[in-house]
Amino acid sequence: MDSEYSYEYERPALTVDVVIYTIQDNELKILLIQRNTDPYKDMWAIPGGFVLKGETLEQAAARELSEETGVKDIYLEQLYSFGDPGRDPRGWVVTVAYFALISSDNLKIEADTDAKDVKWFSVYDLPRLAFDHDKILKLSLERLRAKLEYANVGFQLLPKKFTLTALQKTYEVILNKTMDKRNFRKKILSFNIIKETDEFKRDGNHRPARLFTYVEPPPSKKKH
Amino acid sequence: MDSEYSYEYERPALTVDVVIYTIQDNELKILLIQRNTDPYKDMWAIPGGFVLKGETLEQAAARELSEETGVKDIYLEQLYSFGDPGRDPRGWVVTVAYFALISSDNLKIEADTDAKDVKWFSVYDLPRLAFDHDKILKLSLERLRAKLEYANVGFQLLPKKFTLTALQKTYEVILNKTMDKRNFRKKILSFNIIKETDEFKRDGNHRPARLFTYVEPPPSKKKH
DNA sequence: TCAAAAGTGTTGTGTGTACACCCATGT
DNA sequence: ACATGGGTGTACACACAACACTTTTGA
Numbered sequence: 400m401d402s403e404y405s406y407e408y409e410r411p412a413l414t415v416d417v418v419i420y421t422i423q424d425n426e427l428k429i430l431l432i433q434r435n436t437d438p439y440k441d442m443w444a445i446p447g448g449f450v451l452k453g454e455t456l457e458q459a460a461a462r463e464l465s466e467e468t469g470v471k472d473i474y475l476e477q478l479y480s481f482g483d484p485g486r487d488p489r490g491w492v493v494t495v496a497y498f499a500l501i502s503s504d505n506l507k508i509e510a511d512t513d514a515k516d517v518k519w520f521s522v523y524d525l526p527r528l529a530f531d532h533d534k535i536l537k538l539s540l541e542r543l544r545a546k547l548e549y550a551n552v553g554f555q556l557l558p559k560k561f562t563l564t565a566l567q568k569t570y571e572v573i574l575n576k577t578m579d580k581r582n583f584r585k586k587i588l589s590f591n592i593i594k595e596t597d598e599f600k601r602d603g604n605h606r607p608a609r610l611f612t613y614v615e616p617p618p619s620k621k622k623h
Numbered sequence: 624m625d626s627e628y629s630y631e632y633e634r635p636a637l638t639v640d641v642v643i644y645t646i647q648d649n650e651l652k653i654l655l656i657q658r659n660t661d662p663y664k665d666m667w668a669i670p671g672g673f674v675l676k677g678e679t680l681e682q683a684a685a686r687e688l689s690e691e692t693g694v695k696d697i698y699l700e701q702l703y704s705f706g707d708p709g710r711d712p713r714g715w716v717v718t719v720a721y722f723a724l725i726s727s728d729n730l731k732i733e734a735d736t737d738a739k740d741v742k743w744f745s746v747y748d749l750p751r752l753a754f755d756h757d758k759i760l761k762l763s764l765e766r767l768r769a770k771l772e773y774a775n776v777g778f779q780l781l782p783k784k785f786t787l788t789a790l791q792k793t794y795e796v797i798l799n800k801t802m803d804k805r806n807f808r809k810k811i812l813s814f815n816i817i818k819e820t821d822e823f824k825r826d827g828n829h830r831p832a833r834l835f836t837y838v839e840p841p842p843s844k845k846k847h
Numbered sequence: 848t849c850a851a852a853a854g855t856g857t858t859g860t861g862t863g864t865a866c867a868c869c870c871a872t873g874t
Numbered sequence: 875a876c877a878t879g880g881g882t883g884t885a886c887a888c889a890c891a892a893c894a895c896t897t898t899t900g901a
Contacts (some may be wrong), residue, residue, distance in 0.1 A: 408673045410634035413706075413717060449632045452715055456706040480704045480719050482637075482680040491676055493637060495704050564853075581855070582891065589889095604900035605852040788880075805882070806864065813862095828873035829878040 411482065411491040415460045416447035416532070418478070418498040418539040419468060421506060422556045426521045427572045429536070430467060431528070433516035438488045439529030443520070445536065447494060460497040467517065474500040474555035478539050486531045498539040500555035523575070547573055551592050554613040562600055562608035563587065592616050635706065635715040639684045640671035640756070642702070642722040642763040643692060645730060646780045650745045651796045653760070654691060655752070657740035662712045663753030667744070669760065671718060684721040691741065698724040698779035702763050710755045722763040724779035747799070771797055775816050778837040786824055786832035787811070816840050 419430040431443040446467045450459040457475065465471050475497055482493035520526065522540060527533075546552040547570060554561075556569050567583045587593060594614045599607035643654040655667040670691045674683040681699065689695050699721055706717035744750065746764060751757075770776045771794060778785075780793050791807045811817060818838045823831035 408636065409676045411637050411674070411676070412632065413635050413637070450635070450706065450717075452633045452635070453708050455708065456704060456717070477703060479701060480680060482674065482719070484677050484679065493674075493680070495706070562853085579891075579893085580853090581893085584854080585856095586890085601899080603852080604850065606854075606898035608853055786880085803865070804880090805866085808881080809883095810863080825872080827878070828876095830871035830880045832880055 409491070411493040413450045414447050414492060414494045415450055415456060415463055416445045416494050416496045416535060417460050417464050417467075417475075418445055418496065418536055419464060419501060420498065420522075420539075420543065420556065421501050421519065422503050422569055422572065423506075423519055425568055425572060427523075428519040428521055429525075431518055431520050431526070432467070433518070434529055435516060442529040443518075443526045444529040445496075445532045450495075456495050457497075460495075460499075464497075464499050468501065468506070470501055470505045473505075474552070476542075478535070478542060481531055481535065483531065494535075496535045496539065498543065500543075500552065502556060502558055504558040544574055551590075551613070551616070554593075560596060560598065560610040560612055562610060564608060566593075566611075590616070633715070635717040637674045638671050638716060638718045639674055639680060639687055640669045640718050640720045640759060641684050641688050641691075641699075642669055642720065642760055643688060643725060644722065644746075644763075644767065644780065645725050645743070646727050646793055646796065647730075647743055649792055649796060651747075652743040652745055653749075655742055655744050655750070656691070657742070658753055659740060666753040667742075667750045668753040669720075669756045674719075680719050681721075684719075684723075688721075688723050692725065692730070694725055694729045697729075698776070700766075702759070702766060705755055705759065707755065718759075720759045720763065722767065724767075724776065726780060726782055728782040768798055775814075775837070775840070778817075784820060784822065784834040784836055786834060788832060790817075790835075814840070 421428055421430075430446060432446050433443050434440055446463055448459070448463045448466075450456060454462070456477065460475055460477075461471070461473070464473060464475065476499075478496040478498050480493065480495045484491065486492065486494075522536070525536070528536065543552070553566065553569055553573070557565060563584055564580075566587065567578060567580065570583070571577055592614060593611040596610045596612055598610045600610055601607045645652055645654075654670060656670050657667050658664055670687055672683070672687045672690075674680060678686070680701065684699055684701075685695070685697070688697060688699065700723075702720040702722050704717065704719045708715065710716065710718075746760070749760070752760065767776070777790065777793055777797070781789060787808055788804075790811065791802060791804065794807070795801055816838060817835045820834045820836055822834045824834055825831045
């Protein structure tokens with residue numbers, strides 16, 4: 400990008416793709432769109448679209464996200480960029496992949512958009528995906544799992560107030576393994592990132608569960 | 624990237640930038656190029672260049688790397704993509720940043736290219752950088768440090784055969800802190816990723832140091 | 848009173864950290 | 875013999891894993 404800067408170089412089309420995660424029915428789900436045009440017609444794809452001149456990559460991803468789900472102010476993180484020459488049969492298309500975590504209770508409106516060609520799929524039961532979207536998805540899931548261990552991620556998938564059991568279920572569906580209730584609570588509480596409220600969730604014929612909220616950790620050194 | 628696919632969207636220029644790390648004189652250094660043309664003329668920049676049609680992003684980064692340093696088969700990892708509208712005053716330029724780790728003993732030829740406008744700088748003593756390259760650099764350093772803790776990175780900065788002290792020095796300059804010799808050795812050896820050779824490095828008037836080599840861990844579960 | 852989920856502690860095991868001395872060599 | 879870096883072990887604190895029973899509610 401130096402002295403020989405010029406317009407003689409051919410430019411790729413630039414898109415963003417967003418893997419949108421949520422928790423529904425105790426399952427980890429992602430939003431997919433069924434294609435209705437020719438390359439990979441009828442196959443399912445991760446939502447995405449062109450980056451417009453004048454916007455940042457993140458803005459493009461946030462715009463795409465809100466177009467598909469109607470929600471804004473969502474946890475959004477850049478994942479990786481994919482640019483292999485053959486990845487789109489229509490030509491040279493480079494995509495910057497993001498992943499988003501959205502709380503199930505933000506989905507009221509859009510939860511029943513199965514009228515359209517948009518659907519939530521369990522990540523453990525996916526259709527074949529168009530383009531290299533299986534690669535993108537796989538990477539996003541690995542990243543999500545990794546972040547769950549070191550970072551304060553996971554709360555973004557839950558309502559503001561949540562029970563510890565709900566949080567544990569969230570971890571369990573993402574990591575796809577069961578955890579010990581006592582150890583889980585001990586660990587989470589030791590991080591000092593959630594605070595108990597004096598509200599309870601009454602749910603059925605059993606003891607009500609206390610609701611907690613996520614609190615940004617103080618400006619200390621370590622995250623965790 | 625859907626039904627409305629077309630060429631009506633304006634396309635950005637696409638570049639790769641590569642933060643090239645090495646260890647020299649017990650310091651962590653990166654390669655910078657002094658610009659001789661107008662935007663940011665005379666300032667220093669991370670090496671980079673246009674992605675050519677038909678190559679992968681990684682190939683573009685590897686090409687750029689070998690053009691600058693003359694070395695190939697180097698540890699290369701995609702870092703992040705930067706596309707803020709204002710980042711290049713000449714127009715819309717999106718860059719995919721990579722970082723590379725290269726062993727000091729691969730640098731014989733190029734070590735003295737200070738004849739040119741190319742120079743190795745200690746990461747702790749950098750000039751002002753062009754574009755948003757300070758951001759790229761900062762992120763790459765964070766990533767390098769993080770990987771040092773969970774992944775088998777670090778060996779790429781050393782010759783095939785190295786002493787444990789050299790490895791520890793590598794960790795120390797990257798993390799910018801001193802470490803305990805006994806604990807360091809215990810930890811590294813427990814990972815079973817290095818193997819002792821029966822060669823020694825004779826260095827001065829002191830006991831020779833055993834040389835070790837990195838061995839790919841067996842296909843077990845955990846990395847570390 | 849029963850079913851169903853919420854909530855709660857202790858113990859053992861392993862991992863990270865702090866710390867000081869002898870060893871092999873060249874001069 | 876001495877200076878220089880190479881090489882080694884132990885004790886303590888802390889994090890993680892395994893494990894079972896009581897509590898509160900609605901029906």
